[in-house]
Amino acid sequence: MKIMTCPMNGPRNISEFQWLGPAHDAAEATDENLITRLFHTPNPMGVLREWWRHTPSSTVFIAERDLITDEILRTYLKGSDADKPQTNS
Template sequence: MLLIECPHCGPRDENEFHYGGQAGIAYPTGEVTDAEWAAYVFLRDNPKGWFRERWFHVHGCRTWFAAERHTVTHEIRTLP
């Protein structure tokens, strides 16, 4: 079980949150090819170490926020 620090509600169980994927991905602008669109939708980093993610506090303040999760230890730290 993960304990996620919501910036508004404090530490909460992971069951209160919805994972929103990798943070910081820019939406494509203008015309894009099918291959470029597929890369935007499906291809994400898979690092060993700290990874920026988006989380939504579904069963709390209903706020999206960014956090970093260590992909080996699952330690989570909230970003400002």
């Protein structure tokens, strides 16, 4: 059984979640690149930030998932301290 950690409700079975698509930076959300973002999305290998929803509680959050191993690296709410870029110090 695959487990995902909801930032509000803790570890849950993956069947309780709905994938909502890749998370984009606000700077990418322009009319000029809307068609490209919607219809020509690249399929990169590596870590992708994605929107997910815990359906029983309707909690929407971001998950970082490694597309090569399908491992969920971390989950966090948008605007939380975890949403800030990580620095290597």
